[in-house]
Structure formats: C-alpha cells, structure tokens
Amino acid sequence: MEKTLIDEMMEKARKAEEVLENYDQQQIDALVKAIGKTIFDNAEILAKEAVEETGYGRVDSKVVKQTRACAGAWHYLHDKKSVGVIEYDAEKEVATYAKPLGVVACIVPATNPTSTIGSNGMNIVKSRNVMIVSPHPRAKKTSIHGVQLINEALAKLGAPENIIQIIEEPTIDLTQELMKKVDVIIATGGAGMVKSAYSSGKPSFGVGQGNVQVIVAEDYTDYKPMAESIVSGRSYDNGMPCTGEQALHYPKAHEKEILDAFAEAGGFVIPDDKVDALANFLFNDKGMTNPAHVGYTAKAIAKEIGVEVPDNTLLLLFRNQGVGPGHILCKEKLNPVTQLFPYDDFKQAVEDARTNLKWEGAGHTAAVFTHDKEKAEYAAMRLPVGRLVVNQNGGAGSGGSFVNGLAPTMSLGCGSWGNNSISDNLTYRHLMNTTKLAYPLKNGGLPPFDEIWAE
Numbered sequence: 001m002e003k004t005l006i007d008e009m010m011e012k013a014r015k016a017e018e019v020l021e022n023y024d025q026q027q028i029d030a031l032v033k034a035i036g037k038t039i040f041d042n043a044e045i046l047a048k049e050a051v052e053e054t055g056y057g058r059v060d061s062k063v064v065k066q067t068r069a070c071a072g073a074w075h076y077l078h079d080k081k082s083v084g085v086i087e088y089d090a091e092k093e094v095a096t097y098a099k100p101l102g103v104v105a106c107i108v109p110a111t112n113p114t115s116t117i118g119s120n121g122m123n124i125v126k127s128r129n130v131m132i133v134s135p136h137p138r139a140k141k142t143s144i145h146g147v148q149l150i151n152e153a154l155a156k157l158g159a160p161e162n163i164i165q166i167i168e169e170p171t172i173d174l175t176q177e178l179m180k181k182v183d184v185i186i187a188t189g190g191a192g193m194v195k196s197a198y199s200s201g202k203p204s205f206g207v208g209q210g211n212v213q214v215i216v217a218e219d220y221t222d223y224k225p226m227a228e229s230i231v232s233g234r235s236y237d238n239g240m241p242c243t244g245e246q247a248l249h250y251p252k253a254h255e256k257e258i259l260d261a262f263a264e265a266g267g268f269v270i271p272d273d274k275v276d277a278l279a280n281f282l283f284n285d286k287g288m289t290n291p292a293h294v295g296y297t298a299k300a301i302a303k304e305i306g307v308e309v310p311d312n313t314l315l316l317l318f319r320n321q322g323v324g325p326g327h328i329l330c331k332e333k334l335n336p337v338t339q340l341f342p343y344d345d346f347k348q349a350v351e352d353a354r355t356n357l358k359w360e361g362a363g364h365t366a367a368v369f370t371h372d373k374e375k376a377e378y379a380a381m382r383l384p385v386g387r388l389v390v391n392q393n394g395g396a397g398s399g400g401s402f403v404n405g406l407a408p409t410m411s412l413g414c415g416s417w418g419n420n421s422i423s424d425n426l427t428y429r430h431l432m433n434t435t436k437l438a439y440p441l442k443n444g445g446l447p448p449f450d451e452i453w454a455e
Helices: 005-020 025-041 043-054 059-077 115-126 137-156 172-181 191-198 223-239 252-265 272-282 298-304 346-359 373-382 394-398 449-453
Strands: 084-089 094-100 103-107 130-134 164-166 184-187 204-206 212-216 245-251 267-269 315-319 337-343 363-369 385-390 432-438
Touching (some): 005 103, 005 164, 005 172, 025 043, 025 115, 059 115, 059 223, 103 115, 103 172, 130 172, 184 191, 212 346, 245 252, 252 267, 272 298, 298 315, 337 346, 346 363, 346 373, 363 394
Parallel strands (some): 103 130, 103 184, 130 164, 245 337, 315 337, 363 385
Antiparallel strands (some): 084 094
16 A cells, blocks of 8 residues: 555654664753754744734734743753653662653644644653644644754754654644554644544543633732733733633622722723623634634724723623523633623632533633632632632643743643543653563562451
C-alpha cells in the first residue's frame, strides 16, 4: 500500500525518537529551553500574524499569553528530572525510571496557534518524546511559522531533525489519520475534536469547556482590585479564553459598591431589556456559539445590540434571568461579557454556581474571593471543578503562574466531569512512561491477618 503523508511523518518521527531517547538530562533541558525561548522571543510577530490570519483576539493579549506560558513553563520545568531515575523511595526501596511515550500528536486551536505549540512542546520534549502538530486550518500559517522558528533554534543545538513536525495543509481526514497512528494525543480545541481524539483508540489528553463561576464571599471587600482583576481577565484576548470569568455571584447587600468598582474598572451593566438581544448575538438559533461573533470587543457588541456605553468600556455585565439549563446565557460565552448573580446566602451562591457548571463547564475552573478559609474550603468541596483559585482571576490563576502553586500549562484537564482523562494541569509527568524497580523489603512478609484487620 502506498505511503501516506502521515506515514512519512511518522517514519521521520521514529528516527528522531530513537536519537532523543539517548539524550541525557542536560541535553534534553537545552532543547526544552530553546523551544520556549523561541516562542518567547518571537511573541510579538507571532501574535500579529495570529490576529491577522484568524481575525480572533488582541495582539497585546497574545503577546502576554505566549511570553507567560513559555516563561512559566521553563521556570517550572528547568530543574525537574525526566531522564533516568526520577524518584527513589528509600523506605520501600523502589526506584522510578522515566521513559518516553513516543510520538505525540498536538492538536492546536485557532485561538492559541503558537502558545499551545510552545507550552505543550516543552512538556512533550521534556519527557524525550517527539511531536507532530496538527494546526487549525484557520491559523495554519502562524503555527507553521512558529514551528519553523523552533526547528531553526533546535538545529543550532545539533538536535536531530523532525523532533517537531507540522501538517502544512491540515484537513479533518489528515488529523484523524494522525491521531490513529501516533502513540499519544493532546487535543486542545472544541468538544468535537476532543471526542474524536478519545475515539481514536490511542491514549489521549483532552480539555473541556470553560464556564468559570466567580463567587465573592461576604467577608471580601477589596472590590476595586477585584474588579480590576476580573475586567482585565475577562477582556483579555476579547473574552475568548476558556478561563474567562463567565458569572459573578456576589452579596446583594454590597451590590452598589461592587458594581461601582466594576464601572470604574471598565465594566458596564447593560439594560435588562437588551439581554435577549445579547443572547441572540452570541448564540445561533440552535443554541450554539455563533462563530461569526466570537471575540468581539465589549464596545462592538454594545453597538450591535443597540446600547451606548462609555469609551472606557472593556466588559459588558448583565443581570441573570435564571440559573442553569433553559437559560442559554448561563453557558460559556466567548466574548467579554459576564453574568451577574446577586445572592442573599453564600451557600446558595455556591449551589447556583454548581448548577451552572453542571450544565456546561464542569471540571474546568472556578474562583472564590474570600479571606475566610472555611468558605474557600466549602466551595472546593461543593464545586465540580479541577481547580478553584482564591483571590485571583481565572485566566491568571488556572493555567498556573507565578502567583500560585498550580503547574503552568495550556491544557487544563477537566476529569470525568468534562469527559477528560485527567483533572490536573497537563505537564511532562503525564507524558512519560515509568518503570518501577522494586527490591525485596528488609522486613517484608505477610503479617497475621488479625493484625491487618485490627488496623
């Protein structure tokens, strides 16, 4: 049978894999650093190319996304062991050896055409794997340029060719063939692509939909910095990131102070009689996100629905018309808009957030603003999310940064809630096989059964 393009790419990948498997930690880390530093150094030109090619998002936001993602990844990865013995349990005399997974397919979305390649590529190569990128057709030129720049940097280090390859003319058929022939898949994109990855028969790491619920507890009164943080996070890249704050649950007794803080930060509450127009603009008649209207600025949306807003408007706020299923605006919205849910009782706010998440966005992220650890812990117990960030906006906190202890990543696992295999932030540790070397215990042996059951 005649070889396909994917067959040829796989052959090249296997040859690169054989060389990379024999690299030591220092050699691997040099490659990882080069991948991240290349995207970091070229963030501005790649951001401009992405916006020009796709029509999505903001150049300044994409510069920040690429620089923070790659710098954060290197800061996290630079001192981690991924070659040879990476752990040793002296008490149990078990040594853990890291082994590569092989060839990893990286499915890249149009919204993050190079930051995903940089961040995922660093984690993939850190564990001595090689990568084949399937870019989104709408962003293929930008992704191809990013890979070309990375490969030039790797060549200067004497690295083998084809550590990172990219499909230059992506199609659904080629992507599906790729997913069936690689060893592992990282699928960052829409629900359909993630489902296809999990249906490929190969181990896969997917992501889920976001619908970040923010809960402001009664004790939290630092409204000005909170509002500035949320407006900044939700208007970032024109509201397209899945980590944007979709709903704000706040104490009704403090509504005026909170909304005043948002107005000062660039938030504007649209009239109640314009909420239906907003829903019709964001969603089509089938209840799906209207792709033609994704990533509009707040002012552009306001103009479309006939609302006059101040010049400083960055975020549109609107009052809820119900909770959960049956209320379409409780779903994920890929624009700088946030729904308002004033509450009388904190626990009810948590339940409302839980209802919205269970309809869409379960497994992803939520945020709570509080100085009361018991309230934060209560929310953590009740909300079906993989990460709950405290006193931080969803975008800065969920993907890991320099402000919390979460691992930096561009792939946020959503667990079984979001039909994903992990609920963690994807890192190099998920992208390695391990061998356990186990010696006999010095004081081993089976204790009497009555002692075991008496424990």
